[in-house]
Amino acid sequence: MANPVVDRYFRAMTTLRWPSLVRVAAAAAISLFARELTAQPSAAVDPTAALLSELIRINTSNPPGTTLPLAELLQKRFIAAGYTVEIVQTPEKGKVHFIARLKGDGSKKPLLLAAHADVVGVEREKWSLDPFAGVIKDGHVYGRGAIDFKGGMAVFAMAALRLGEKKVPLARDVIFLAEADEEGAPLNTSWLARDHWASMDAEFALNEGGWIIKGDDEKVRYVSISTADKSVTGIVLTSKGTSTHSSMPLPDNALASLAGAIARIAAYETPVQLTAESRQFFQTLGKTSTGETARFFRDLVDGTPAQVHVADSVISKDPLLHAIMRNTIAPVLISGGFRSNVIPGSAEATLNLRLIPGTDPNAMVAMIEKLVNDPRVTVKLAPGSSATPSSPVASSVETELYRALARESKAQWPTAEVTPYLFQAGTDAAAWRSRGIPVYGIYPYPITNDELRTMHGNDERVSVASLQQGTEMIYRTLVSVAGKNAPAAPANKKK
Ligand SMILES: [Zn+2]
Numbered sequence: 405m406a407n408p409v410v411d412r413y414f415r416a417m418t419t420l421r422w423p424s425l426v427r428v429a430a431a432a433a434i435s436l437f438a439r440e441l442t443a444q445p446s447a448a449v450d451p452t453a454a455l456l457s458e459l460i461r462i463n464t465s466n467p468p469g470t471t472l473p474l475a476e477l478l479q480k481r482f483i484a485a486g487y488t489v490e491i492v493q494t495p496e497k498g499k500v501h502f503i504a505r506l507k508g509d510g511s512k513k514p515l516l517l518a519a520h521a522d523v524v525g526v527e528r529e530k531w532s533l534d535p536f537a538g539v540i541k542d543g544h545v546y547g548r549g550a551i552d553f554k555g556g557m558a559v560f561a562m563a564a565l566r567l568g569e570k571k572v573p574l575a576r577d578v579i580f581l582a583e584a585d586e587e588g589a590p591l592n593t594s595w596l597a598r599d600h601w602a603s604m605d606a607e608f609a610l611n612e613g614g615w616i617i618k619g620d621d622e623k624v625r626y627v628s629i630s631t632a633d634k635s636v637t638g639i640v641l642t643s644k645g646t647s648t649h650s651s652m653p654l655p656d657n658a659l660a661s662l663a664g665a666i667a668r669i670a671a672y673e674t675p676v677q678l679t680a681e682s683r684q685f686f687q688t689l690g691k692t693s694t695g696e697t698a699r700f701f702r703d704l705v706d707g708t709p710a711q712v713h714v715a716d717s718v719i720s721k722d723p724l725l726h727a728i729m730r731n732t733i734a735p736v737l738i739s740g741g742f743r744s745n746v747i748p749g750s751a752e753a754t755l756n757l758r759l760i761p762g763t764d765p766n767a768m769v770a771m772i773e774k775l776v777n778d779p780r781v782t783v784k785l786a787p788g789s790s791a792t793p794s795s796p797v798a799s800s801v802e803t804e805l806y807r808a809l810a811r812e813s814k815a816q817w818p819t820a821e822v823t824p825y826l827f828q829a830g831t832d833a834a835a836w837r838s839r840g841i842p843v844y845g846i847y848p849y850p851i852t853n854d855e856l857r858t859m860h861g862n863d864e865r866v867s868v869a870s871l872q873q874g875t876e877m878i879y880r881t882l883v884s885v886a887g888k889n890a891p892a893a894p895a896n897k898k899k
Pocket residue numbers: 520552553586612
């Protein structure tokens with residue numbers, strides 16, 4: 405296919421199905437790294453990369469998600485740049501939210517930058533280098549959180565610090581928030597909002613979300629700015645059978661019923677459901693593609709049901725694109741049985757669902773019940789999962805912040821198309837969106853699909869040049885939206 409972005413997507417899929425290839429590549433990489441690890445350059449190379457390297461060295465893996473040492477590091481930097489700082493202690497020792505504020509003249513409501521401080525854990529033996537050493541080599545910063553989301557934190561922080569250092573006159577406060585517990589734990593921004601809303605109230609917020617995707621030629625293909633997130637729901641399947649001696653099996657084995665139910669769910673494909681922003685996103689992919697690939701994207705948006713079906717089957721080979729266009733259901737946990745000579749009386753499985761905004765979780769329970777079609781298996785929302793649909797209203801693209809992001813992205817990467825986006829995973833933006841405050845999401849650095857796959861994976865990394873470019877783009881956006889003397893200076897053509 406002619407489109408390099410899509411080519412890479414498809415190649416990525418091919419690689420995923422051939423783990424031995426991955427292992428060979430990893431082994432080659434390890435031998436290279438072993439020689440070069442000692443030659444780590446001084447972090448003075450680039451201030452954003454240097455800060456990211458420092459942030460990675462503070463292990464904030466969640467659990468336990470300890471963020472106090474990271475907050476203390478940020479505190480020094482932000483106070484030096486003229487910010488006032490607040491560290492909010494959660495009920496868990498060492499787990500804090502960090503909030504810094506640079507005062508404007510109050511003529512406009514604040515602009516908030518949010519970056520989660522916690523990261524997911526690592527499968528250490530699968531990394532070719534220390535995931536918590538903040539190694540900078542071959543033009544990349546390596547480590548857990550390099551993409552998600554300490555890279556974004558470094559970019560947001562450097563841009564925000566520069567506003568203070570340069571004493572840019574501000575019409576609105578700029579708030580920088582490094583929050584705890586974004587990676588699937590409860591003391592998150594929703595917890596923070598309950599008692600500390602005044603500290604995080606804003607006209608709009610910038611968070612993680614969309615992607616700045618570049619091709620093999622290093623040219624940025626598109627910038628997707630998320631205006632909505634999927635919501636997360638858990639569903640529990642419980643099967644019941646006769647508990648008895650394993651020497652005399654009965655037809656109602658609870659494990660077998662559960663396995664059958666999971667197999668039926670796994671074989672089912674949820675229908676294509678495009679939100680307004682997903683339509684725009686796929687239209688943009690159509691514009692940045694050629695030939696047959698472009699046609700598939702156009703068919704997905706505007707085709708007949710038969711054309712949509714064919715387009716879906718081709719485009720869905722990319723797991724990211726597959727996820728954006730539908731609700732997803734993934735079996736993630738299974739438990740049952742306690743010893744080898746007993747048939748257990750029950751077994752349980754958990755499904756993780758990522759739902760398009762506005763989807764009713766109870767309707768998903770009913771749909772799965774029908775699919776399972778077995779009276780021995782009950783289907784229920786998992787404890788703690790909300791039964792209320794998330795708001796179907798996306799953040800408006802008609803705000804100063806969205807317009808500035810789109811304009812400055814285009815100025816930074818003239819080859820790129822800019823599009824709104826439904827984020828396929830989910831973030832902690834609900835604290836603001838549920839209060840009617842627009843939130844826009846971006847991972848603020850150009851990234852290839854190869855790099856994207858390292859997020860939550862192994863050898864997570866981001867390029868130093870991308871961090872630099874992202875910092876310039878975000879800085880100009882902040883000056884333009886929060887500064888008194890907007891518009892910002894034109895793009896630096898050297899970057
Ligand atoms: Zn994240």
